[in-house]
Amino acid sequence: MVENRPITTFCSHAVLICGIAIVVFPIWITFVAASHDAVRMTQTPLPLLPGDQFFVNLKDTFIKGVGNAREQSVGLMLMNSLIMAMMIAVGKIFISLLSAFAIVYFRFPFRMGFFWMIFVTLMLPVEVRILPTFEVVANLGMLNNYWGLSIPLIASATATFMFRQVFLTVPDELLEAARIDGAGPMRFFKDILVPVSRTNIAALFVILFIYGWNQYLWPLLITTDKNMYTIVMGIKQMLEAAEESPEWHLIMMTTLLAMLPPVAVVVGMQKLFIKGLTETEK
């Protein structure tokens, strides 16, 4: 149904603008807060227009570091988050591709049993199994390093399930043509299956990168070393300034910085992302 009456155009735009305003306003406040100095941020009313301290704050955040003793480097936290998110996204995609490949293309005993076992893990996210997982990670000596941060989050039923569905839509003839051409299973996987599902891989990468980036509880639990703090938990730590009032201008600047990489990933992979979620033809 397409209507062109001015009133409907007006209404639909009004609704859209309201929606955007609701989403954008907190970000705007963050930006405004990040551009004032510490003193202004303790006075009421809070400012609604940006100040002139933006670049000073940016420099302070990066060079001096934030937190009580100025010991937490935002740059390092960003790097930690980036590495963790990348490891989670890439690791999940890699493992899921392989497991979906096995489940769809190989006839081994208890195939469906394995599939359902993987499927059941959907009901067991890290938050549910957090204590045993912590125990395992601690026993393996993976506390306070990148492996400990990412591996427990990598095992993923969602991605396996999604790739299974993608592979099921790949026509059988493609496999048969490859077999006649002389491709072995791994050759077929590498040369045909992965390139054919690249848009789905890209879409999943976007989702998983943001999932990894936004992890809070797990990093909080297993990192005690300040050098391993991720940005999302780092922001929370900054608020817990024991004796002094929180440095809102720096916290907000850090928040802005924390938002950038996911935005960059979404914007950069937008086209593939949409194609991967909507395109069905192989």
Add this chain to the structure above:
Amino acid sequence: MAEVILEKVVKAYGKTEVIHGISTAIADGEFIVIVGPSGCGKSTVLRMIAGLEKISGGIIRIDGREVNNLEPKDRDIAMVFQNYALYPHMTVFNNMAYGLKLRKFTKDEIKHRVDQAAQLLQLDGLLERKPRQLSGGQRQRVAMGRCIVREPKVFLFDEPLSNLDAKLRVQMRLELRKLHERLKVTSIYVTHDQVEAMTLGDRLIVINEGAAEQIGSPLELYEKPATKFVAGFIGSPSMNFIEARLSRDGQSANIQGDVRLALSDDGAPDFGDRKVIIGIRPEHFNISESNPQAIPLSVDHIEILGADTMVYGRFADTPDLITIRLPDIHHFKSEKVLPLSVAPDKIHIFNKDTGARI
């Protein structure tokens, strides 16, 4: 190039046998067409030769070598699929070169072979395109090119023309035949389209319900169908079957009442006085006003196609409609009675119980 031999090849899924022992020898350089209705198992036979389906019994030999347990890639065959199965992310060049790359050919050799095949198939300017940028006919040619560059011993075609529109199909059919005459590679072609089968094949294998009904040249199948099934399957519109009782001496057949058809040669004395099925092709009826022996056909309706006129009608009170194909344009009113005759040697007689030719 090689001969392909099937010895009592059987395929069973669990306890259900779907191919009941097919034996044939396909000569070197021969173009053989496997034809049959949907679901008769013709694709299964082809896929067993390709090695995509396991063989449950019997032996398949290619070029004298038993290939029962060989992987498809080791059988030295190439296959064109119904939906072409081109790799969607590769260019035309890479689609054709992929098999060669996996077989570790040198870059120069690959380029040489692909260029040659592209020229042969008129794909010269399209090598850098992706399959989705090609038309149906071009995709079809790429699929053929992928086979040609490998220079295999046997080409396998699985209904390759069925996704094309009618006009293109006729054109590609001709190109396929010409290509075969140039390359002289043993080819096995599966189709349900009898026109394709008749025009392409040196010999046809007619398959019905997993068994080979008849193997022979197209004309053999048309002129001397071994069974009622083959008779009905080959030819369009299909053969008319009429129940009849042979005369005591087997020289003539009685259709309902006193309509008589003289049979050629000695007739079928062994089946004298027994009920049989006689088959007459629509194009073998003639109108003969003067013949006192003519069979009267009462017209039900007609279809005028321009070159031919199809007449549908009944003999006396037989229940089934008889189809007659007369050249040229005729305007017959319904209920009109046409006197028809049939040359005795155009009448086929089949056993009523077994369907075998008598």
